[in-house]
Amino acid sequence: MFLDRVKITIKAGNGGNGSTSFLRNAMTAKGGPDGGEGGKGGDVIFKASQNINTLYDFRFHKKFVAENGGDGAKKLQSGANGKDILIKVPCGTVIIDVETNKIIADLYENDMEFVALRGGKGGHGNAYYKSSVKQAPHYSQTGEITKAREVILELKTIADVGLVGFPNAGKSTLLSRISNANPKIANYPFTTLYPNLGVCEVKGQTFVVADIPGLIEGASEGQGLGHHFLKHVERVRLILHLVDISQSDGRDFIEDYKIINSELKNYSEELAKTPQIIVLSKIDLVDEDTLNERLDRFKREVSEDFITISGATYQGIEKLKLLTLEKLSKLPKKPPLQIEESDFDKRDYGSINITRDDEGAFVISGGRIDNFIRGVVLSDTRSFAYFQNKLTEMGIIDMLKERGLKNGDTVKIKDISFEYSE
Ligand SMILES: Nc1nc2c(ncn2[C@@H]2O[C@H](COP(=O)(O)OP(=O)(O)OP(=O)(O)O)[C@@H](O)[C@H]2O)c(=O)[nH]1
Numbered sequence: 186m187f188l189d190r191v192k193i194t195i196k197a198g199n200g201g202n203g204s205t206s207f208l209r210n211a212m213t214a215k216g217g218p219d220g221g222e223g224g225k226g227g228d229v230i231f232k233a234s235q236n237i238n239t240l241y242d243f244r245f246h247k248k249f250v251a252e253n254g255g256d257g258a259k260k261l262q263s264g265a266n267g268k269d270i271l272i273k274v275p276c277g278t279v280i281i282d283v284e285t286n287k288i289i290a291d292l293y294e295n296d297m298e299f300v301a302l303r304g305g306k307g308g309h310g311n312a313y314y315k316s317s318v319k320q321a322p323h324y325s326q327t328g329e330i331t332k333a334r335e336v337i338l339e340l341k342t343i344a345d346v347g348l349v350g351f352p353n354a355g356k357s358t359l360l361s362r363i364s365n366a367n368p369k370i371a372n373y374p375f376t377t378l379y380p381n382l383g384v385c386e387v388k389g390q391t392f393v394v395a396d397i398p399g400l401i402e403g404a405s406e407g408q409g410l411g412h413h414f415l416k417h418v419e420r421v422r423l424i425l426h427l428v429d430i431s432q433s434d435g436r437d438f439i440e441d442y443k444i445i446n447s448e449l450k451n452y453s454e455e456l457a458k459t460p461q462i463i464v465l466s467k468i469d470l471v472d473e474d475t476l477n478e479r480l481d482r483f484k485r486e487v488s489e490d491f492i493t494i495s496g497a498t499y500q501g502i503e504k505l506k507l508l509t510l511e512k513l514s515k516l517p518k519k520p521p522l523q524i525e526e527s528d529f530d531k532r533d534y535g536s537i538n539i540t541r542d543d544e545g546a547f548v549i550s551g552g553r554i555d556n557f558i559r560g561v562v563l564s565d566t567r568s569f570a571y572f573q574n575k576l577t578e579m580g581i582i583d584m585l586k587e588r589g590l591k592n593g594d595t596v597k598i599k600d601i602s603f604e605y606s607e
């Protein structure tokens with residue numbers, strides 16, 4: 186089973202909570218604050234690996250959550266940082282933000298890493314809040330809660346060379362002859378159901394070849410396996426276009442050649458412009474006279490620039506490998522996709538919104554408030570005082586007053602609601 190597009194959910198770890206604690210031992214009846222810091226949550230990191238060729242592993246495993254940071258504890262003990270989660274994907278995996286449909290990463294090279302989401306910050310323990318004016322802060326900060334996000338992983342294979350041609354043309358046979366790949370080969374169309382990759386070594390140099398199956402007339406309109414797999418040829422530098430010259434499937438080989446080219450063109454003009462080596466295959470199946478006659482016809486009607494091979498007798502295979510290497514040496518590598526500046530993992534620490542609900546209460550929301558409120562343990566009257574002071578300090582009380590806040594009005598922040606009094 187081959188999978189080249191999948192939607193998954195990712196989430197960085199939450200930050201651990203800071204601790205509220207006071208030093209107590211036999212010597213000190215009431216010591217200073219000693220609540221430790223919460224740990225940072227784990228990051229979500231993607232990593233390209235050349236040992237993986239498909240997104241198959243994501244078929245059932247679709248949720249990836251990094252570890253939460255540990256809570257702080259007494260005696261100034263910090264919580265442990267949450268472990269990062271490393272998600273391995275094939276080289277050429279493009280990551281798309283489901284919300285905006287924007288490409289946020291293109292992991293085109295082996296070992297390339299992308300930190301998609303950073304773990305939540307740990308909360309401060311009460312020891313952190315100790316100051317000359319506040320000797321015994323009775324509050325600590327909760328860890329930052331991170332949001333789960335959805336991304337689409339789409340594989341756009343990175344290969345130097347793409348093999349295209351009608352089903353049964355001998356693509357997989359050729360791949361097995363020139364590379365380390367061991368694809369299934371059989372005498373019926375659609376033997377290969379998904380792209381195979383192989384590494385070809387010539388004169389101490391290597392290049393990657395992808396066998397692209399399923400192209401027939403109308404592929405770009407969804408016939409056969411459709412044009413689905415053509416996205417895997419988008420990034421190749423060179424196409425080996427296989428044409429079965431034996432006509433063993435009863436079609437005309439020149440027609441075959443033209444049909445495949447027009448399918449490539451229907452998919453994208455760009456793909457149609459990718460340089461090709463025309464490879465006339467299965468020459469062992471026709472006698473010499475017929476072969477010469479067909480080659481002449483091809484020269485007259487299409488081009489004189491082709492190479493003939495037989496996957497059965499190995500004729501022409503070595504020559505094709507050398508020619509491929511030579512052509513590749515003159516073709517620049519395809520660059521990775523252009524990634525727009527993205528705010529995928531940006532946190533909103535700044536916004537403040539003030540609205541009024543049906544009952545006339547002032548409702549405060551926004552990233553700045555979320556970030557601030559995560560700190561306050563309101564069950565504690567002393568931290569409530571801190572909270573009100575902070576609102577004044579942050580200028581929020583003034584903002585409310587500008588909007589008509591009077592003594593006795595209700596103010597709501599998340600699930601907290603209080604009556605304002607000067
Ligand atoms: N005699 C001969 N047979 C060949 C040659 N190349 C391939 N074949 C045979 O042709 C049949 C199809 O070969 P494949 O390599 O599976 O063809 P393919 O293009 O990968 O086909 P699909 O995966 O179905 O698209 C198999 O039976 C091969 O053994 C060749 O050069 N000579």
Ligand SMILES: [Mg+2]
Nearest residue numbers: 356357376377
């Ligand atoms: Mg095949």
